Amino acid sequence: MKKFLFILVLFFTVGAFAQNAKIREAEFNLERKVAIHGYDPVAYFKQGKAVKGKKELIATYEGVTYNFSTAVNREYFLKNPLKYEPQFGGWCAYAMGDSGEKVEINPQTFKIVDEKLYLFYNAYFNNTLKSWNKDQANLKSKAEHNWKKIIK
Incomplete structure (x- = not known):
């Protein structure tokens, strides 16, 4: 019974995530599936300015992809994406x-x-x-x- 409940909860969680990701992809301001025109969302906070991200330094959160100027900024984002979006x-x-x-x-x-x-x-x-x-x-x-x- 516990296994069944776990699978049921997992199914609904994955389904909700997929639905949320689709809504976000459709409604967010994306250019070629990348947010903020490729600017690093963490740089606004850590450097106090807009800094263009690198195409090879990316992270995706619930269907939205972000570019980052440094690996450190990418790590900050991955730890708390809602803070930086x-x-x-x-x-x-x-x-x-x-x-x-x-x-x-x-x-x-x-x-x-x-x-x-x-x-x-x-x-x-x-x-x-x-x-x-x-x-x-x-x-x-x-x-x-x-x-x-x-x-x-």
């Missing part, structure tokens, strides 16, 4: 809060808030980080609500 699937945080839309980002325009990585659109004289900073608490709350509707 960008919020809202890597889409523009401002747009997610303002309209609930998935808008492209500039990986070099970012902000760390409460130990979470937020990315922003920044092109054609429109840096949405500036708008985010004017109403961060409200936009952050709305973005979290809107993202939950997308990632169900």
